[in-house]
Amino acid sequence: MAPPPSRRPGHNRKAQYGLFVSYVIAVAGALLGLLLIIISVIDPTGFAVIRNSAAEITRPVSATLRTLVSGIGSADEQILAYVRAGSQNAALRRQVDANRTRIIEAAAIEQENRQLKRLLKLTESENDKTIAAHMISSTASSTRRFARLSAGRRQGVMPGQPVRAGEGLIGRIYEAGPNTANILLLTDPENIVPIRRARDNVAGISTGRGDGSVEIRPISMAKNPFRPGDTMVTSGTGGLYRPNIPVAIILRIDGDTAIAIPLANPARVDTVIVQQIFQPSIMGDVEDPLNEADLRNQSGQTEP
Numbered sequence: 001m002a003p004p005p006s007r008r009p010g011h012n013r014k015a016q017y018g019l020f021v022s023y024v025i026a027v028a029g030a031l032l033g034l035l036l037i038i039i040s041v042i043d044p045t046g047f048a049v050i051r052n053s054a055a056e057i058t059r060p061v062s063a064t065l066r067t068l069v070s071g072i073g074s075a076d077e078q079i080l081a082y083v084r085a086g087s088q089n090a091a092l093r094r095q096v097d098a099n100r101t102r103i104i105e106a107a108a109i110e111q112e113n114r115q116l117k118r119l120l121k122l123t124e125s126e127n128d129k130t131i132a133a134h135m136i137s138s139t140a141s142s143t144r145r146f147a148r149l150s151a152g153r154r155q156g157v158m159p160g161q162p163v164r165a166g167e168g169l170i171g172r173i174y175e176a177g178p179n180t181a182n183i184l185l186l187t188d189p190e191n192i193v194p195i196r197r198a199r200d201n202v203a204g205i206s207t208g209r210g211d212g213s214v215e216i217r218p219i220s221m222a223k224n225p226f227r228p229g230d231t232m233v234t235s236g237t238g239g240l241y242r243p244n245i246p247v248a249i250i251l252r253i254d255g256d257t258a259i260a261i262p263l264a265n266p267a268r269v270d271t272v273i274v275q276q277i278f279q280p281s282i283m284g285d286v287e288d289p290l291n292e293a294d295l296r297n298q299s300g301q302t303e304p
Contacts (some may be wrong), residue, residue: 003135094283131156131274136181140267145188145208147266149181151274157181160240162275168246168263169193169234170272182275186247186262187212194237195247197230206232206247206260214248221262226250226258239279 039050133151151157153176163170163183169190174184184191187208195216196203203219204226216232218225230250236243248260 053254099157129156129209129276132271133157133274135266136180136270137237138185144172144190145184145210147171148273149173149183149274150179152177152179154178154183157274160277162241162245162277164245164271164275165269165272166266167265167269168248169241170264170266170269172240178221185266186264187214193241193247194235195232196235197226198233198244199230201235202226203235203237204232205259209259212261213251214260214262215254216248216250216260217256224253224256224258226253228252231263232260236278239281240277242275242278 093282110168133149136150138147157176161173171183171185174182190212191208193206195206202225204216206214213267232247234241234245248262250260
């Protein structure tokens, strides 16, 4: 049987010193471990102090090693997230666009619901039959101001009937076909409406100016009683329009007249109601419900 190899490193002193040191470290570690075991049995309180002190000394090293290990472990996740970032950004942009479209649709529906609620309150307060319809078009470049209604004679719409929205008066039916009708808007120069100031019943006449505004003249020939900010409503004179329908609000004074803007803007109104003539028994010819020559004479205007 061959003898076991010798552990002696030969004549190399550096190897001999290294082997000796390793033996010393091993023996010292064993003795230290044995000492710690004895202390933990004999003096648990003192052993806890030693253990806490060792934990405080090695804490920076442990924290650094843990951060390093965590960084190495999450490196693959970061690389994968970077690779997927392009597709995720594209998906998020598509979702934002879809949400923007839904928000716009919801705002439009909310506005339409507000208009319908106002019209519903109007129809509930009316004793006579009213007709609800949509405004489907309006004049853009003509000097006349007309709008087209999606209801006609078959639905009960007749010339001369007032047309209003929740905000106020729109105009009156000018001519009616089987299923459509033309509205003479409040801003048309041929549309004359008897009105009064809401707060004190000062009477006046509203005439369209053809540019989206109306001109208001007082009935009396005295000093112009109107002021900017005054709200004008229908007076009920003439028997066509019911009293107290909001008409316009005055913007500025122009000599003996006042310039006002209608409260109901046809460009922003989708749904309107067609009312019955307020007092048909005193209206005369329903195709020309307002005797505009008389109204012009009352307001001091001359016949064109």
